[in-house]
Amino acid sequence: MSVVEQLQDPIVKKGLFQVTAAFIFAGIVMSLSYWRGLALEKELTRAFLRGFVQVLAMGALIGVLFSLAFGWSIVVLLGMTLAAAWISKDRGKALPNVFQLSWSSIVVGAGLAIVTMVVAGAIEPTIQNLLPVGGLIIANAMKTNSLTLDRFQNELENHRSQIEALLALGIPPRTAISQYMTNSIRAALIPTVDSLKSLGLVHIPGMMSGMILAGANPIYAAEYQFVILSILFACGGLTSMTSTFLMGEYAFTEAQQLKTFEAETA
Numbered sequence: 313m314s315v316v317e318q319l320q321d322p323i324v325k326k327g328l329f330q331v332t333a334a335f336i337f338a339g340i341v342m343s344l345s346y347w348r349g350l351a352l353e354k355e356l357t358r359a360f361l362r363g364f365v366q367v368l369a370m371g372a373l374i375g376v377l378f379s380l381a382f383g384w385s386i387v388v389l390l391g392m393t394l395a396a397a398w399i400s401k402d403r404g405k406a407l408p409n410v411f412q413l414s415w416s417s418i419v420v421g422a423g424l425a426i427v428t429m430v431v432a433g434a435i436e437p438t439i440q441n442l443l444p445v446g447g448l449i450i451a452n453a454m455k456t457n458s459l460t461l462d463r464f465q466n467e468l469e470n471h472r473s474q475i476e477a478l479l480a481l482g483i484p485p486r487t488a489i490s491q492y493m494t495n496s497i498r499a500a501l502i503p504t505v506d507s508l509k510s511l512g513l514v515h516i517p518g519m520m521s522g523m524i525l526a527g528a529n530p531i532y533a534a535e536y537q538f539v540i541l542s543i544l545f546a547c548g549g550l551t552s553m554t555s556t557f558l559m560g561e562y563a564f565t566e567a568q569q570l571k572t573f574e575a576e577t578a
Contacts, residue, residue: 335360378440385439389426389446393418396454404461406469408562408571413555414457421551422446422453425543434539448540449547452504456548459500460555467492468563468570475570485564493556500552504545511541 338360345352377388397415404410426446429435435445468475471492478488512534520537524530563571 331364377443380439382437382439382442385442385446388443389450392447392450393422396450397457400454400458400461403458404465407461407465407559409558410461413558413562414461416558417457417460417551417555418450418453420554421456421547421549422450424550425449425453425547428546429539429543432539434536434543445540449544452544453547453551456500456504456551457555459503460496460552463499464492464496464556464559467495472570479568479570485568485570486560489560489563493560496556497549497552501545501548504541504548508541508545511538 338356342353342356345356377384380388393415396418397411400414400418401410404414407413426435426442426449429445429449430437430442435441468489475488475492479485519540520533523533523536565571
């Protein structure tokens with residue numbers, strides 16, 4: 313079905329009504345954000361509009377992507393990691409080399425997770441299977457990296473005097489920030505850990521439901537969903553640990569002094 317035929321499908325009009333309802337509900341939250349002085353309205357508005365346009369474009373192009381040769385899936389996934397790193401870097405704007413750090417961390421975490429799932433047979437080596445699940449894994453790595461950067465940047469800024477005091481006493485740089493690295497990793501993994509804890513009780517994953525509706529064995533669907541969440545946890549952990557490890561390298565000067573992040577941001 314061509315893009316024009318897709319747009320002419322009556323179900324698209326129904327979808328637009330649903331999108332409008334979703335935007336109205338989101339608009340209420342944005343209004344509350346403005347009322348509470350959270351200053352999130354611009355970012356939220358851009359995120360919603362950007363997400364809507366991007367997902368529509370993907371919906372229109374998905375048929376073309378699925379018709380490509382398998383080798384192109386690697387190119388597309390690498391492109392996704394670059395986009396993910398570019399988005400994630402905004403959560404650590406003041407940190408040095410944040411884009412390179414983000415891309416390396418996402419590639420390590422998501423790349424190893426995808427390879428593991430392909431080897432285990434959880435993802436069939438076809439572009440139709442690799443792109444959707446690979447995109448899910450990369451998105452999770454991006455989210456974890458963003459949370460890590462945000463927390464780590466705040467930790468360093470809020471505890472600069474303590475870190476500099478430890479450095480003045482001759483404490484190695486990594487030791488001086490080790491507790492803040494640990495705090496960042498723990499905070500970044502909270503959403504994934506909570507998802508695992510609530511799996512089957514509160515969290516009824518869409519992938520599992522979709523497999524069951526498609527006629528898959530419910531037990532296998534449950535097993536596969538657990539595999540996905542376990543891989544996402546491992547992916548997030550690797551991404552977060554890689555991110556903080558690299559930041560331990562970038563955060564200090566050659567003289568083992570903590571860099572002034574605010575100056576680099578300007």
